[in-house]
Amino acid sequence: MRIRCRDLGMNYEERGSGRPLLLIHGYPLNHTLWEPQLDALADQARVIAPDLRGHGQSEPMPGPYSMDLLADDCNALLDALGITQPVVMGGLSMGGYVTFAFYRKYAARVAGLILAATRAGVDSPEAKTNRLKAIELVRDPTQGPSAIAQMMLPRLLAPQTYATRPELVKQVHRILLSVSPEGMIGDLMGMLERPDSTPTLAQIDRPTLIVHGADDPLISPQESQAMHAGIKNSRLVILPGAGHLPNLEQPELFNEAVRDFLRAL
Numbered sequence: 001m002r003i004r005c006r007d008l009g010m011n012y013e014e015r016g017s018g019r020p021l022l023l024i025h026g027y028p029l030n031h032t033l034w035e036p037q038l039d040a041l042a043d044q045a046r047v048i049a050p051d052l053r054g055h056g057q058s059e060p061m062p063g064p065y066s067m068d069l070l071a072d073d074c075n076a077l078l079d080a081l082g083i084t085q086p087v088v089m090g091g092l093s094m095g096g097y098v099t100f101a102f103y104r105k106y107a108a109r110v111a112g113l114i115l116a117a118t119r120a121g122v123d124s125p126e127a128k129t130n131r132l133k134a135i136e137l138v139r140d141p142t143q144g145p146s147a148i149a150q151m152m153l154p155r156l157l158a159p160q161t162y163a164t165r166p167e168l169v170k171q172v173h174r175i176l177l178s179v180s181p182e183g184m185i186g187d188l189m190g191m192l193e194r195p196d197s198t199p200t201l202a203q204i205d206r207p208t209l210i211v212h213g214a215d216d217p218l219i220s221p222q223e224s225q226a227m228h229a230g231i232k233n234s235r236l237v238i239l240p241g242a243g244h245l246p247n248l249e250q251p252e253l254f255n256e257a258v259r260d261f262l263r264a265l
């Protein structure tokens with residue numbers, strides 16, 4: 001569905017009713033990342049999964065996409081949908097960076113947080129250099145977003161998933177190919193400049209579920225252990241047999257963790 005949010009035509013999917021559960025995808029993905037959650041959690045929440053600007057069917061806008069800007073888009077989406085009730089906000093990886101920014105700006109709108117396959121800290125100098133190289137690759141007409149997609153694919157999934165689940169690998173590849181060049185560059189520039197969310201951890205006083213794949217090749221599960229130590233009212237679930245996309249690789253286990261969390265709210 002398409003809705004006007006400030007300057008942006010934003011696409012989103014929604015299922016169910018009750019407490020809103022806003023699910024934010026990572027880089028360079030789109031809302032279909034949350035397909036295994038949209039229907040499965042609809043009996044317990046109003047599940048809303050947007051495409052961030054430049055992703056999926058939302059409008060491609062020139063970047064950079066700061067995490068604050070993406071959080072403002074999420075806030076505008078809630079306004080456009082007429083949602084006044086506090087929401088559970090869940091973000092995967094870059095979606096987690098957006099979730100931290102959203103909490104800093106709009107804490108009154110937050111009933112609980114889900115942080116999946118993400119981290120609080122900033123990029124290392126090496127990671128920043130790699131982001132700049134990736135921006136150059138996207139701009140290079142002989143490479144473009146598909147070159148990044150090819151490089152990222154094996155790093156998004158647990159080695160075992162990548163080796164044994166070709167259908168899932170194809171599905172993730174399709175998602176990666178759907179991002180616009182503007183979206184990719186906007187994200188990379190925004191992530192490069194993102195602020196450190198480590199000081200935010202001690203400020204979070206909402207129930208928080210932290211989920212991480214045990215075999216995440218991109219972000220170490222230790223990052224989630226550190227967030228768990230820093231957020232007072234948090235619960236940590238490490239999912240076996242999952243890499244960077246635990247909600248796709250282990251949907252039943254992921255959904256069970258979210259269900260338990262929502263029930264306890």
Ligand code: MLT
Nearest residue numbers: 026027092093094095191
């Ligand atoms: C993501 O999955 O959102 C990104 O890979 C996160 C990152 O590059 O820091």
